[in-house]
Amino acid sequence: xxxxxxxxxxxxPVPAGGRWSARLLGEVRQFCCAGCAxxxxxxxxxxxxxxxxxxxxxxxxxxxxxxxAIYDEPLAxxxxxxxxxxxxxxxxxxxxxxxxxxxxxxxEQTLRAVPGVRSAVVNYATHRAQVTWDRAATRPSALIxxxxxxxxxxxxxxxxxxxxxxxxxxxxxxxxxxxxxxGAMQVMMYAFPAxxxxxxxxxxxxxxSLMRWAGLLLTLxxxxxxxxxxxEGAWRELKRLxxxxxxxxxxxxxxxxxxxxxxxxxxxxxxxFDSIAxxxxxxxxxxxxxSSARRRATRSLDRLARWSPSFAIRLAQDGGTxxxxxxxxxxxxxxxxxxGERVPADGRVESGRSSVDESLLTGESRPVAKGPGAxxxxxxxxxxxxxxxRVERAGSGARAAVLARLVEAAAATxxxxxxxxxxxxxxxxxxxxxxxxxxxxxxxxxWIAATVLVxxxxxxxxxxxxxxxxxxxxxxxxxxxxxxxxAALEALERATDIVLDKTGTLTEGRFRVxxxxxxxxxxxxxxxxxxxxxxxxxRHPLAEAFAAGPQGPAVSEPVNVPGQGIEARVEGVRLRIxxxxxxxxxxxxxxxxxxxxxxAFTPVFLAGEEAFLAVFLLEDEPRPEAAAAVRALxxxxxxxxxxxxxxxxxxxRVGARLGIETCTGEATPAAKLAxxxxxxxxxxxxxxxxxxxxxxxxxxxxxxSFAMGAGADAAQxxxxxxxxxxxxxxxxxxxxLARRAMRIVxxxxxxxxxxxxxxxxxxxxxxxxxxxxAVGMTASSFVVVLNALRVxxxxxxxxxASSSSSLSPSRSFS
Amino acid sequence: MESLxxxxxxxxxxxxxxxxxxxxxxxxxxxxxxxxxxIDVLSDDR
Numbered sequence: 001x002x003x004x005x006x007x008x009x010x011x012x013p014v015p016a017g018g019r020w021s022a023r024l025l026g027e028v029r030q031f032c033c034a035g036c037a038x039x040x041x042x043x044x045x046x047x048x049x050x051x052x053x054x055x056x057x058x059x060x061x062x063x064x065x066x067x068x069a070i071y072d073e074p075l076a077x078x079x080x081x082x083x084x085x086x087x088x089x090x091x092x093x094x095x096x097x098x099x100x101x102x103x104x105x106x107x108e109q110t111l112r113a114v115p116g117v118r119s120a121v122v123n124y125a126t127h128r129a130q131v132t133w134d135r136a137a138t139r140p141s142a143l144i145x146x147x148x149x150x151x152x153x154x155x156x157x158x159x160x161x162x163x164x165x166x167x168x169x170x171x172x173x174x175x176x177x178x179x180x181x182x183g184a185m186q187v188m189m190y191a192f193p194a195x196x197x198x199x200x201x202x203x204x205x206x207x208x209s210l211m212r213w214a215g216l217l218l219t220l221x222x223x224x225x226x227x228x229x230x231x232e233g234a235w236r237e238l239k240r241l242x243x244x245x246x247x248x249x250x251x252x253x254x255x256x257x258x259x260x261x262x263x264x265x266x267x268x269x270x271x272x273f274d275s276i277a278x279x280x281x282x283x284x285x286x287x288x289x290x291s292s293a294r295r296r297a298t299r300s301l302d303r304l305a306r307w308s309p310s311f312a313i314r315l316a317q318d319g320g321t322x323x324x325x326x327x328x329x330x331x332x333x334x335x336x337x338x339x340g341e342r343v344p345a346d347g348r349v350e351s352g353r354s355s356v357d358e359s360l361l362t363g364e365s366r367p368v369a370k371g372p373g374a375x376x377x378x379x380x381x382x383x384x385x386x387x388x389x390r391v392e393r394a395g396s397g398a399r400a401a402v403l404a405r406l407v408e409a410a411a412a413t414x415x416x417x418x419x420x421x422x423x424x425x426x427x428x429x430x431x432x433x434x435x436x437x438x439x440x441x442x443x444x445x446x447w448i449a450a451t452v453l454v455x456x457x458x459x460x461x462x463x464x465x466x467x468x469x470x471x472x473x474x475x476x477x478x479x480x481x482x483x484x485x486x487a488a489l490e491a492l493e494r495a496t497d498i499v500l501d502k503t504g505t506l507t508e509g510r511f512r513v514x515x516x517x518x519x520x521x522x523x524x525x526x527x528x529x530x531x532x533x534x535x536x537x538x539r540h541p542l543a544e545a546f547a548a549g550p551q552g553p554a555v556s557e558p559v560n561v562p563g564q565g566i567e568a569r570v571e572g573v574r575l576r577i578x579x580x581x582x583x584x585x586x587x588x589x590x591x592x593x594x595x596x597x598x599x600a601f602t603p604v605f606l607a608g609e610e611a612f613l614a615v616f617l618l619e620d621e622p623r624p625e626a627a628a629a630v631r632a633l634x635x636x637x638x639x640x641x642x643x644x645x646x647x648x649x650x651x652x653r654v655g656a657r658l659g660i661e662t663c664t665g666e667a668t669p670a671a672k673l674a675x676x677x678x679x680x681x682x683x684x685x686x687x688x689x690x691x692x693x694x695x696x697x698x699x700x701x702x703x704x705s706f707a708m709g710a711g712a713d714a715a716q717x718x719x720x721x722x723x724x725x726x727x728x729x730x731x732x733x734x735x736x737l738a739r740r741a742m743r744i745v746x747x748x749x750x751x752x753x754x755x756x757x758x759x760x761x762x763x764x765x766x767x768x769x770x771x772x773x774a775v776g777m778t779a780s781s782f783v784v785v786l787n788a789l790r791v792x793x794x795x796x797x798x799x800x801a802s803s804s805s806s807l808s809p810s811r812s813f814s
Numbered sequence: 815m816e817s818l819x820x821x822x823x824x825x826x827x828x829x830x831x832x833x834x835x836x837x838x839x840x841x842x843x844x845x846x847x848x849x850x851x852x853i854d855v856l857s858d859d860r
Contacts, residue, residue, distance in 0.1 A: 054856050101853040124849035171840055178836050186829050190822070207818050214822045218829060 007032035009040045009151070011058030012727070013624040025049050035062025039151035046150070048109050055102035057480065062151050068141040071156060077140060079325050080156035088118060090132040091140065092157035095147070098127050099480065107147055107154075114138060114146045128157060173291065177284050180226035183218050184277035190215040191274035205267075212264045215273035222277045223257050226284060245425040245462045248432060252453050253280060255436075259450035269447050272454055275777060282781050286463050289470050312344035313337075315388065333391045337382045345378045346393040354385040355559075384557070421465060421749060425458055432456040432760065439764035448766045455763040455773045460755055460780040464748035467788035472741035475791060481721050481730050488720030491704040492738040495687040497679055498633055498731075499698075502644035502654055503542070504691035505708060505728070507620045511545035514601060515617040519591050525550055527614035531606055534558070534566050534577045542604060545618050564668065565604075576607050579647070579666070583607035591615065602646050622654060625729040630658045632732035638687075643667050643675055672698045689731060690719075706731055741791050748784045755780040 005014040008029035014020075020031035024044050031037040039062045043051055070076060077089065084090035095107055104122045111120035111129065116137025122129045131143060140156065147154045190211040197203040230253065233246030256272040263269035312326045315334040326344035329335065334350065337343055343356065353371045357380055370376065376389050432453065440449025473483050483489070500506050516524050533552025535543035558568040565578010567586070576586045583605040584590070591605070591612035601617040633640050641662045644651040648665030655663035664675065676698055679686050688695070688702035699705035699719045707719035723730055759776055762768050768776070839845070 054853070101849060104850075105853060122850075123847045124853065125847045167846060171845070174845055175837065175840055178840075179833065182829065182833065182836075186825070189825070210818060210822050214826050217826055221833075 005030055007036050007058075007061075008052070009036035009059050010061040012061060015624070025052060033062065036151070038062065039149070042149050043106065043151075046110065046113060048106050048150075051102050051106045054105070055100050057100035059099055059103065059151055060097040068144040068148070071140040071144060075323065075325060080158070081140065084132045087135050088132055089135050090130065093129040093131060093143070093147075093154040094157050095122070095127045095129055096153040096155070098152060103152065106150055107152055110146050110150050111143060114143055117143065129154070170292075173284075173288050176226045176228070177281070177288050180222050180277065180281040180284050183222040183226070184274070184281040187215045187218050187222075187277045188274045190218075191271070194271075209264075209267060212271055212273075215271065216261055216264050219257065219260075219273040219277050222280050223253065227253055227280050229287070230280075230283070243426045243429040245422055245458065248425055248429045248456070248458050249283065249462060251429070251433070252456070255450050255453035259447065259454075270451075272450075272773070275454065275773065278778055279781075282778075282785075283462060286466050286470075286785075289467065329391050331391055331393070335389050335391060337376075337387045337389060339382055339384055339386060341382055343376045343378055343380050343382060343389070345391045347376050347378075347389045347391040349374045349376060350388045350390050352385055352387040354387050355383045357381040357383055421461060424753075425461060428456075428458060428461075428756070435760055435764050439766070443766050445766070448763070451766075451768060451773055452760065452763040455759045455768060455777065456756055458752065458756060460752035460777075460784045461749070463781055463784050463788075464752050465745050467785055468741050468744045468748060468791055471788055471791035472737055475737060476721075476734060479730055479733060480727060481723055481734055483721055485720045488704045489738045489741055491685065491720070492687060492735060493742040494685045495638060495704060495735070497639045497641060497684045498687040498689065499641045499643050499676060499679075499702070500630075500660070501688075501690040501695055502642060502646060502651060503620065505689050506626045506642070506654060506658065507622050511542055511602070511618040511620045513545050513616050514619040517615045517617070519612045519614055522613055524614075527606055527616075529553065530570060530575065530613070531577055531604075531616060533570060534568050534575060534606075542602070542618060545616075574609055575613075577604060580605050581666075583612065587612060602650050622658060623728050625727060627658050629728045629732055630660055632729075633735070634659070636732060636735055638735075639684075641675075641679075643672055645669075645672075669695075669697055673701055676701050687735075689728075706734075737791070744787055744791055748787055751783060751787070752780065 006012065007014055008024065009031055012032045014030045014032050020034055020037040021028050022031070022037055022041050022044075023029075024040060029040070031040065036059075039059070043049065071080075081089045081091040095104070098104060098107070101124055104124050104127065107129065108120055108122040111117055111122075111131055114133075116134045118132045118134060120129060120131045133140075133143065144154050193203055193211060194208060197208075227250075230246050230250045234243075234250035237243050237247050253276055256276045259269070260271040260273050260276070263271050312324055312329050312333075313321050313336040314324055314329070315321055315336055321336060329345050335344060335347070339354065349370050349372050351372055353369070355369050356376065357368075370387065376387070378393075435456070436449045436452040439452050440446060469486055469489065472489060473486065476483050513528070516527060518524055518527060528546070529550045529552040531552070532546045532550065533555045535546045536552070536555070553570050555568040555570050558566055560566050561578070561582065564582040565576055567574065567576045569575070574586065576583045580591070580603070584607075586609055587607040589611055591607075601619050604616045604618060606613045606616070630640055639662070640660050641664070642651055642655045642658075642660045643664050644654075645667055646665055648663075651663045651665030655661070664671075667675065672695070676686050676688065680703070685704075686702045687704045687706070688699055689706040689708075690699050691708035695707075699707060704721075705719040706721045706723055708723050721734060755776070759768065759773075763773065
C-alpha cells in the first residue's frame with residue numbers, strides 16, 4: 001500500500017534517504033521530519049493510534065510554536081476563562097491546524113487525558129473545545145501544550161466575539177428550513193388526491209375543499225415565517241429600486257399564495273400550495289448549504305477570533321502605573337507602551353520616539369518611525385523605545401477589529417457572473433410582471449396572470465450558482481485550501497499567467513548557512529554572531545538561517561528594508577546585511593573577489609562602512625512537489641513566471657530546475673508590484689502565489705492570489721485562497737476545480753434561462769395549468785441542483801493507515 | 815369519506831406537534847454539531 005514514500009503523519013513526500021521512521025500500528029512508517037515522527041509517537045504512546053485509521057485527511061506538518069505560558073497569567077485567565085465551579089475554571093479553545101474529524105477526536109481524547117481536566121467537549125462543526133479544569137491541578141498552558149504535542153495548536157477563544165449570536169442565527173436558519181421542508185411534505189400529501197383524481201369525480205367537493213383548507217393552514221407558516229428572508233431581501237431591493245433575485249421570488253411566492261388562498265375561499269380556481277412550499281424549501285435549502293459551506297471554508301481563518309494577550313499599562317494622574325486588560329481602556333487614557341509590546345488601542349504618541357512595526361495591519365514590513373503627535377494603530381508592535389500614548393479608540397472600534405470585519409465582508413463577495421445573474425433577474429422581473437399583466441388582461445383571467453408569475457419565478461436561476469460554488473468551496477476545504485473570496489473562483493478560471501514567489505512558495509523557505517567566506521580579518525564565528533544579531537529583528541525566512549549561529553552582541557536602531565536587507569548599529573558601528581547592492585551603498589570598497597559556487601546558493605553579504613566582512617551562502621531546496629505542480633500548470637495552458645527577491649542567478653537556477661522559462665530575480669516588493677501591473681496592462685489575468693510579508697501588496701494587486709498557510713498573516717489577509725496544508729500541488733488542482741465549477745455554473749444559467757424562455761410564453765398563452773407549472777418548476781430546479789453536485793469528486797487517499805481494523809470506515813473499498 | 819373530516823384535521827394537529835418537538839430539540843442544542851455523532855460511533859468508548 002505504501003508504494004510512494006509519503007510521510008505517514010502529514011502526507012508530504014519523504015525526502016530521499018529518509019532518516020525518520022518509527023514502528024506504528026504494526027509496521028515501520030516513514031516520516032518527513034523529526035517533528036512529525038515525534039507527534040506520531042506521542043499519539044501512539046497515548047493509545048490513540050486509531051486516529052490514523054479513521055481520519056479522512058492527512059495531518060498538518062509538525063511545527064515549532066511560541067510558548068503558551070502567557071495564558072497562565074491571572075490577569076489573562078480572568079479575560080478568557082470563567083468560574084465553572086468551586087476551584088474550577090472553564091474556557092473555550094479555538095483549535096487550529098485541524099484537518100478532519102479524527103483530528104478533533106484525537107484532541108478531545110488528549111485533553112481528557114491531561115491530569116486535572118474535569119471535562120472536554122469538542123464541537124466538530126465549529127472546531128472549538130469547551131474545557132473545564134481544576135485550578136489547583138493544572139494550568140491553561142498545560143492544556144495547550146498537550147494539544148501541541150500531538151501536532152495541533154489551540155488558543156483561548158476571545159469572549160468579546162460573542163458566538164451566541166452566530167449560533168442563534170444558525171438555529172434560526174435550520175428552523176426556517178424545517179418549517180418549509182416539513183410544511184412542503186405535508187402540503188404535498190393534501191395536494192396528492194387532487195392530482196390523481198384529475199377531474200374524474202371520485203373526489204367529493206367537500207373532501208377537496210377540506211384538503212385545500214388543510215393545505216392553506218400549513219402553507220401559512222411557510223409563507224409567514226420561513227419565507228421571511230426572501231420578503232426582507234425583496235423589500236431591501238425595492239427600496240433601492242434595484243430588483244435582484246429576491247424580488248421575482250418574493251412576487252412569485254406571494255402571487256401564488258394569494259391566488260391559491262383566494263381560490264380556497266371562493267371554492268373556485270387552481271391551488272399552488274404544494275409547489276410554493278416546495279419552492280421555498282428548495283431555495284432555503286440552497287441558502288442553508290451555502291452558508292454552512294462558507295462557514296466551514298473560512299474556519300481556518302478563525303485565528304481572528306483567538307483571544308490574544310492584550311494588556312495595557314495605564315498611567316494614573318499621580319504618575320503611578322497599573323496593568324489592566326486592554327478592553328478596559330477608554331478614550332483619553334494615557335498608556336505606556338514598552339518596547340517589544342503591542343500597542344493596546346488606537347491613539348496618538350504623547351512623548352517618546354520609536355519605530356513601530358505595523359506589518360500585521362498594512363503588510364509593510366519596514367518599521368515606521370513615530371514621534372509625538374503621530375498616530376498609533378492598535379495591534380502594531382513598538383520596536384525600540386518606550387512610548388507614552390493617549391487612547392483615541394479602544395475595543396471593537398479599533399482598527400484591527402475593523403480589519404477583521406473587512407475580511408469577513410470580503411468573504412461574502414460574489415463572482416461577476418453571479419452579480420450578472422442578479423442584474424438579469426432585475427430585468428427579468430420587469431418582463432415577468434409585464435407579461436403577467438398583459439396575459440391577465442388579454443385573457444381576462446386572473447388565474448393566467450397568477451400562473452405566469454409562479455411559472456416564471458426564477459427558482460432555477462437563483463439556485464444555479466450558489467449550489468455549484470458551495471460544492472466547489474466544500475471540495476476545496478477538504479483538500480486543505482481555504483477559499484476566502486468566492487469571486488476568486490471566476491478570476492482563477494480566467495487566469496492566463498501565474499506568478500510564483502520562490503522563497504517559501506516554490507521552496508520550503510527553510511534556509512541554512514551552507515558555507516561562509518570570510519572577506520576581512522574577523523573570524524567566521526564573529527561574522528556569524530554579527531549576522532545573527534542583525535537578523536534577530538527580521539522575520540524574513542533568510543533571517544532564520546542565522547538563528548543557529550553563536551549569540552551576537554546587542555544592536556540598536558535596526559532598520560529593515562524589505563527585499564534588500566537590514567541596517568543597524570553594533571557598538572556604534574554601522575553594519576549592513578543583505579544583498580550585494582544594498583551593502584555597496586554603505587561600503588564604497590568592493591568586496592575582494594572570491595569564487596561563488598554556481599550551485600543554487602543565495603549569497604548574503606555582511607559589510608561595515610570600511611569593508612565587506614563576509615559572504616554567507618545559504619541554500620534552500622525546492623519543495624518536492626514543485627516540479628510536478630509547475631508541469632501541471634503549464635499543461636493547463638498557463639504562462640508560469642518566477643519572481644524572486646533573490647539574486648537573478650539563483651532564481652534562474654531554480655527556474656531551470658523546475659522548468660520555468662520566465663524568471664526574474666532581485667525583485668523588490670515595488671518591482672514585483674510593477675511586474676504584475678505590467679502583465680495586467682497587457683491584458684493578462686494574473687494569479688499570484690506567495691507567502692511573505694513583502695508579497696502582501698502583490699497578492700492584493702493580482703487578479704487572484706494564493707497564500708501559503710505557513711506564511712505571514714498579512715499575506716493571508718490579502719489573498720483569495722489559503723493553502724492551509726502548504727501543498728503547492730493543490731494550486732493546479734484548484735485551477736481545475738475552478739474551471740469545472742464555472743463551467744457548471746454557466747450550464748446551469750443556460751438551463752435556467754432556457755426554461756424561463758420556454759415556460760413564460762406558454763404560461764402567458766394559457767397553455768400551462770397549475771400541475772404542469774409545479775412539475776416544470778421543480779424539475780428545472782432539480783436539474784440545476786444535480787448538475788451542480790457534479791463539481792465535487794473524491795480522490796485517492798495514500799496517507800490512510802493500512803492496519804487491519806474493523807473500525808476503519810474505508811477498508812471496504814480501498 | 816366521513817373519516818377524512820376527522821383525519822385531515824388530526825394530521826394538521828400532528829404536524830404542529832412534530833414542529834413543536836423539533837423546536838425543543840433545536841433549542842436544546844441537538845443540531846449545533848451535526849458532524850460529531852457520525853464520527854462518535856467509530857471511536858471506542860473511553
